[in-house]
Amino acid sequence: MSNIYIGYHFTIEPKELGSEILIAELGEMAFESFTETETGISAFVQKDLWDEMILENIQILKSEEFTIDYHFEEIEQVNWNEEWEKNFEPIDVDGKCHVRAPFHPKTDAEFDIIIEPKMSFGTGHHETTHMMIKHLLEIDVDGLKTLDMGCGTAILAILAEMKGAQPIDAIDIDNWCYLNSIENAERNNCKHITVYEGEASLLKDKKYNLIIANINRNILLNDMQAYVDCLNPKGILLLSGFYNEDIPFIDASCTEKGLTYIKKFEKNNWVSLKYVN
Secondary structure, three states, rough: OOEEEEEEEEEEOOOHHHHHHHHHHOOOOOOOEEEEEEOOOEEEEEEOOOOOOOOOOOOOHHOOEEEEEEEEEEHHHHHHHHHHHHHOEEEEEOOOOEEEEEOOOOOOOOOOEOOOOHOOHHHHHHHHHHHHHHHHHHHHOOOEEEEEEOOOHHHHHHHHHHHOOOEEEEEEHHHHHHHHHHHHHHOOOOEEEEEEEEOOOHHHHOOOEEEEEEOOOOHHHHHHHHOOOOEEEEEEEEEEEEHHHHHHHHHHHHHHHOOEEEEEEEEEOOOEEEEEE
């Protein structure tokens, strides 16, 4: 994997709605991480996966409802920690769970998770992480065999272990996410998390009581059958990484495979759904 990324810096007006749409569209391409800026977003793609026409099919750039300007540059891997530290803010969920960086002060939250995300952090997923944490805080996961699919920084796997889930598999296709998840599991003294680098093909012949999948709509739809196949009877499936308007597609896929809808969280048009087998 290349250590060189191409960073696109977008100025967007109106910012909030435009940023959400743009992140969703870029996420369908090879862009893998986003940071919010005062005037819009920055988006990052591996140079090996980049070409000059990468924005050709991004529809919002052609919309008259938004004014979007951008420039791009090459970014060496060593610059990422600095980028992240400038943009990362701790996540506080209901005063019960605090996700912070090593340089943030400790709080008295019941679950205190220390994360150094590096490449795998994306501000576009603040809302989804927040909602998945809310789901986990509500569920008795003690002793549940758990899968954190598309684990990113392993935040959700770490919280699951803190709440008593074990054993836990954490899987991500991205090498930096894989390495970072190992680092974060060790940083939080986790003993029951095993991290794998790969995709849904790793799930063959596996069985879980709880599956957490915070990815994006297309990957979820593509891999839904694999999740259902390895979900034990009465098992729980938590999904996020998509928007309100994506719910009909996600729900149709889940229900036709025999899952039962239980609950939804929504935050800034991002949603998270809970199903049981």
